[in-house]
Amino acid sequence: MAAAPVTVVRRMKLGSQGLEVSAQGLGCMGMSAFYGPPKPEPDMIELIHHAIAAGITFLDTADFYGPHTNELLLGKALQGGVREKLQLATKFGISSGGGWEVRGDPAYVRAACEGSLRRLGVGCIDLYYQLRIDTTVPIEVTMGELKKLVEEGKIKYIGLSEASASTIRRAHGVHPISAVQLEWSIWSRDVEEDIIPTCRELGIGIVAYSPLGRGFLSGGAKLIDSLSEQDARKNFPRFRPENLDKNAQIFERVNAMATRKGCTPSQLALAWVHHQGSDVCPIPGTTKIENFNQNVGALSVKLTPQEMAELESYVAAGDVQGDRYPQMASTWKYCETPPLSSWKSE
Template sequence: METKVGRIKLGTQGLEVSAQGLGCMGMSAFYGPPKPEPDMINLIHHAINCGITFLDTSDVYGPHTNEILLGKALKDVRDRVELATKFGARFVDGKAEVRGDPAYVREACEGSLKRLGVECIDLYYQHRIDTRVPIEVTVGELKKLVEEGKIKYIGLSEASASTIRRAHGVHPITAVQLEWSLWARDVEEEIIPTCRELGIGIVAYSPLGRGFFSSGPKLVETFSDGDARKVRSHNIFDECPYNRTILVLVDS
């Protein structure tokens, strides 16, 4: 008998999601080569049947191919899931770029709606903050998209406490996504308390240390050339030896 994952309120704006989410990035990008599409669609359907209905993607994953994958997977089950995607981070000629200007916000949203095959995105995050554009301007455009029925709730990813507070003053922010694990606890100093004060939900990404806490140090040996963690593993261990100590304790 399968155990169903419970449900929780995310933030205080009315969004209800499964207590456990499914991050879909690694199906298409960054963690090695893209996985077989039929297998990933089956995985998504299995997660939904287990009650894991909070699905997370971004237009930068692939780019675009992860959203397309989800669009195919959700054709007959859209009404059973809470769909989150992101905008604002992209690669141009191999270089990372961040965009938060109103025209781009709207263009990105329209693109995601089309790729996902949906009329409305449940939770739309600004993936990275464009420091060239006041957050009030970016959120102002997101507010218009809410009013137009193209998105239901607004989120931020990797934003400072002050940015979160300013954004929340323009339109209620439903959730903030950030890296939070035994390896990444600096967010507990200011960002987490700010979110709790404002009634903003917290969505932790990489809570298992990008796979290390579930697989142990030998995970490095399995990385393919296309796995971004292959490069980052040097930074994780060599530049912060304490991380290895934490990993050993978890692994024991």
């Protein structure tokens, strides 16, 4: 096993309800799903244990990853007494039975939670997110069931992922939201307009997924050549040939700045996220120990205000070509829910 990095991983508060996590988390999705074939289980368990030894205590998964196989992987990795050191986050909201259906009805919320508890082999989930917002169910109804699960001791804290500002506000009125997970990186900054300010107004922690642009801010255009045919990123607009040349220019600028600073482009991109505030926790994913060691080293990279401005100038508005997803309908931009008055419980 590669030696654990010497970077000290500081702790941070996520939200206002008492949740404390490592200032950088570990996204586990790519170990099991979407980014090519599932990786060998023993190697991924070794990576998870290596991350824990390095001071990472915040692990992120979802029932949808696999589906289910990523939670089962974490369940195996958590055996042997490490559970008490960790803050475990998982998610519900996309039913994989017979297609991708977004659901937030109470019966589904409860069944999904109980399924995750079984697969993870734990008695309580530290942070339970709604992965995508069901636009047919008032958010107050979904939150009502999550609140019951908190009261029953099955989950400790509630989170939302890819929710609009108004949805976050309505949800927070039912039960405090501890964290909102969203895509935020040097080349995905839409959330800064109203979602980030709303979270900060309400004292909600911010968890940044894909802080490395799904690997593009680590390796640039050459990443595409290494992707398997089963890798979902091949179909993502920003990775398509018609957008690649322009986006590659962004990476080259980031890479040149990283070289000047004596760090890697991954570390520079992650450092930018860390410098957004003490309420922001990025959760880069990886399947390689050497990449993990690089990523955690970002905690030691310091950026001046001038360097932040320079880095942001490389990715000025309109420079990034292509949407974040092949279809944006399931993301935060369209996640309003009907009013509570419209709901007729069965």
